[in-house]
Amino acid sequence: MRIEKDAMGEMQVPENAWYGLHTSRSIKNFNVSGESLPLAIVYAIVHLKAACAAANEQLGLLDQHRSLAIRKACETILTGAHDDQFPIDVFQAGSGTSTQMNVNEVIANLAVVQMGGQLGDRKMMHPNDHVNKGQSTNNIFPSAIRLAGVQLSYRLEAALDALIASIADKAGQFARVAKSGRTHLQDAVPITLGQEFDGYARALEKAKARVAAAGENLLEIGVGGNAVGTGINTKPAFRSHIVASLNDSTGLSFKVAQNGIEITQFMTDMGQMSAALRLLALDLLKIANDLRLLASGPNTGLGEIRLPAVEPGSSIMPGKVNPSICEAANMACIQVVGYDAAVAMACGLGQLQLNTHMPLIGNNLVKSFNILIRTCTMLDEKCIQGVVADEEKCRKHFEASAGLATILNPELGYDRVAALVKEGLASGKNLKTLVLEKRLMSEGQLERLLAGAFGPNL
Template sequence: MPDTRTETDSLGAIEVPADALYGAQTARAIANFPISGLKASPFLIRALAMIKHAAAEANESLGLITKEQGSAIQQAAQEIVHGRHHDHFVVDVFQAGAGVSLHMNTNEVIANRAGQILGEPPGTYKKLHPNDHVNYGQSTNDVFPTAMRLATLLALEDLYPVLNDLAASLDAKAREFKDILKAGRTHMQDAVPITLGQEFRAYTVAIQKCHQHIARTAESLRELGLGGSAVGTGLNTHPDYRQRAIDNLSRISGFELAPAEDLRYAMQSNAAMADVSAALRTLALELIRISNDLRLLSSGPNTGFNEIHLPSLQPGSSIMPGKVNPVLAELTAMVAFQVIGNDTATAYAVQAGQLELNVMMPTMAHNTLQSITILTNTLRQLDHHSIRGITANQERCAHYAARTIALATALNPYIGYAKAAALVKESVASGQSIVALAREKKLLTEEQIAEILDPKNMTEPRARKS
């Protein structure tokens, strides 16, 4: 059996692997774009297949393709949605503008698989053609932006529960640590006391707010330009096709989707992708901050803060025996840096459209979907293997809570800011605690010291006692 088959497109003949479900245009893309070795996200492949299913169903119902053709296309598309044939989607993520190469890769795979269902070997295209039937009434220019939006919605469905779980784990730690006093720090210097639980509760809220922000921005992805054809005018589509195709896609995908208010807008603008990417960037910024805090709080054990212990996951040095590093906190920061870079690339791509089309969509799709995927996988690991196993060094926390010079802040209403500042200077110079100096100088009664300089009483508002 020969290793290749000969296919012909508008540029002429080209050899295609004999067992490939893709065809001539995909083969040209493989030769033209050996760039990164990265292939399309499974979410994007599934989204494209869902669109082809929805379109075939609409076209069949309108009598534009035969029932036999429509059924075979839908069956082939469903197989792809369920994870089959993904190894035949071989176009590099860096490819021809607008996603033409990946779109034709999709049309060819579905046409050849549907042809097999109808009894034809790959590359025949007599009963069913990639352009004439799989792509009937469609253009890359309306299919790819629709697929990009739908793929992002699909990917986010994996991220949301991970964010929920992470927030829940942080909140569980907040409750566990609610009575553990420690020194607060601002400007990396001593500040008034806080509880470890209060710190972790703040992390909880940060993740919850990011989740809400991403979900709000994702709502705009539900507005689709499918049916706009080449430039948003609906050329070569049936008047009823647009609504039927989107209704079908809503049912197939499980999302409430709607036709865009203006098809030209939906083809020209990718602001929805910019919004979601920016929301992911905000999550990344918060994750960098939180991961840095975890690294600081666990630093040491003998020469750092050592206020919390992160689970030991692997040896931390090839030369220093016994060293253990905060590897998942480090990973989280590095992944977040990548997400920020991805957002920058997406932002540049979003502004780079001209007139009726933005041809930079492949990089928007790749970067946004990669950001969601690496965040999902990283935060799952961070939650399960780090956050849930955090323990507190209560003794170290209590030591710092008692020693922070900012305890003097509580004296302001009683002795004034200037005298309190002088007390701080003396504490730093002498090494005596604020409490010891207040007692030595008889600035307060013992009852007042117990009440006013108790670190626990500084962690929530209280009425002043005379």
């Protein structure tokens, strides 16, 4: 162990640890979730630290030697070489100070060694005076959540694009597969399997647009605003210099917050993104459940589609195959809904000039992104791409559906069709058979009528 000292006293630190005494205290103080904050947030803080070092150098507030050492340390961290040096529990100081100081200490010690010094040499490179110069956790941490959110939103949109493309491809394949629609889980007017899948694709396109819109609001960041957003102890140009450097390093398009006070204490933009993820999860939940219903059977369910078999479905029933991918997707989506509920509550629990629940918000947002990215990819590759239509079963349900009565209404009238439906239920004959037996229409007339049953857009 090595001994380090600050205003609170001395603290033992593991001899070879790149972090310092503040991190060691936090490890002892916080052990609630048993999980560290996601590295996506840690890396986002590191990006911001490098941008701040560059800005401080440009403004003459930090010498070039220290600025370069800080930025090189940040580059090293971003390679993943020191991921084990960020162990702070999710549930920590509400502004994220523990993780922010953990990052400051690791950067400072990496920089010290690069400069030829010893671990813990706070004179050569101080985690507060140099690495954290002009900064406060109160603006660094929420800015990091925003940065991580924007980066993950692009990954999610890419995963959604692939899933939407696969669903749209199936919609094309199934364009002429006639089947019964269902409302209230009862027979309804006809639809094609292709139309059904096309609806899924459009729902996910809209979900993607909601994520993109929420991402636009995350591009406004409060970094440089210091403790309450006023920018105390910084030069007026500090914020714009940070944002310019950050954009250069990330290739993104962040902008200085319009109101530093608002963006420091309101987490609503992050709540909006979390809500967009929840809505996507609800759409995926509905689609996965539809697929389970459509594939139910194989002999006693709907059986209109077949899902890829990915594993044996039972330890006791030989040959049983379950919709396991859809079930996994369901659970993942339910988890995202739960994460969003916590984010929403945390967003509303700020007091005065600060929200003190930011680690929870960041943690849940990142986890929701990662779950949904993987869920979309899993559904695409393990399920949608392998869906096969049972055209014979779909046609049988189409012809047997009581929903065909709606198509006959204009030709035969409501009362006569209602009587046919009643007779069909009693006799077990479908409407098509009854209409032809009673010679109410010719087969050609009936086929032409059925051909127009799927709407003008088919």
